[in-house]
Amino acid sequence: MGLMTRLAALCVFLVAMAAAAVAAERLDEKPRIAVVSAFPPEWVALQADLSERAEHTINGRKFITGRLGGKDVVLFLSGVSMVNAAMTMQSALDQFVIKSVIFSGIAGGVxxxxxxxxxxxxxQWGQYLEAVFARKTGEGYELPPFLPKDQFEGYGMIVPRSVGVARKGSEAEVTKFWFESDPAMLEAARKVAAKLDLEDCAPQNKCLSQPPKIIVGGNGVSGQAFVDNAEFREYVLKTFGAKVLDMESAAVAHVTFANDVPFLAVRSLSDLAGGGEGANEMATFMALASLNSANVVKALLAELP
Known part of the structure; x- marks a missing residue:
């Protein structure tokens, strides 16, 4: 065997050993659907129907594997906020064999x-606070000359921008604002929407004035802020055509896009992001919204092939 042949064989051996080492570091080798919840009530509701349960911990965060809706899953909480959600999602992708992601929780209606x-x-989901805080001038707000205007109008000094994303299997970054939901999972959600009845009352909670419904389609946006402002809600509707806003979904969509893993988010409205007549309603309707979100997730898991 010549020197070059021996070197090539050594390289193949080292690559194989490295891949085996990475695999050995995983907490679980079974392909699973990641079911990610933003708030504990929904997470608890999903665990009630989980079989073959096993617990794992990464950086203080609990991950629970098992079977739900006839599928092998790993359940975990994202933590509230874009950074928590992105960090936790990447940890899960590194430690488990995740074939798709369902993210769910409560949200503000737009x-x-x-x-x-x-x-x-x-x-699809966008990050509305990926932005430039523009300089105030006599005629309004002005972007730096090296940052050309993106596709969206600003809200005062806050001017949204797309973000560069490196992706698995790609040599160059792509610039994106919208991160798309998986088409096959969206189709399964449409089937669920056609046959699942949502709850309109929850234990120890107020009942809704009209039966809730499932809407599949349209835009959602996420950002680091809890929004309880009617004017900003109108801006989000006008600028992004958004139906809903939250603090995690687009971050998880960003991470799953970078890892080339199918993604879908299910968001149940607990409040109207400042659009209600009185005080924010989240504390009143969080339990009901969490229950409905969990029920949609379980139906969706059963519907997926």
Whole structure:
């Protein structure tokens, strides 16, 4: 065997050993659907129907494997906020064999046609606070000359921008604002929407004034801020055509896009992001919204092939 042949064989051996080492470091080798919840009530509701349960811990965060809706899953909480959600999602992708991701939780409604209790499964998600804080001038706000204007109008000094994303299998970054939901999972959500009835009352909670519904399609946006402002809600509707906003979904969509893993988010409206007549309703309707979101997730798992 010549020197070059021996070197090539050594390289192949080292690559194989490295791959084996990475695999050995995983907590679980079974391909699973990641079911990610933003808040504990929904996570608890999903665990009630989980079989073959096993617990794992990464950086203080609990990950629970098992079977739910006839599928092998790993359940975990994202933590509230874009950074927590992105960090936790990447940890899961590194430690488990994840074939798709369902993210779910409560959210603020933006579209005036929607009501508290409705569940939105958006076509795509954007990060509305990826932005430039523009310089104030006598005529308004001005972007730096080296940053050309993106596709969206600003809200005062806050001017949204797309973000560069490196992706598995790609040599160059792509610039994106919208991160798309998986088409096959969206189709499964449409089937669920056609036959699942949502709850309109929850134990120790108020009942809704009208039956909630599942809406599949449209846009969702996420950012680091909890929004309880009617004017900003109108801006989000006008600028992004968003039906819903939250603090995690687009971050998880970003991470799954970078890892080339199918993604879908299910968001149940607990409040109207400042669009209600009185004080924010989240504390009143969080339990009901969490229950409906969990029920949609379980139905979705059963519907997936």
């Amino acid at each position: 579209d005036p046609a929607l009501n508290i209790g409705d569940v939105v499964v958006a076509d």
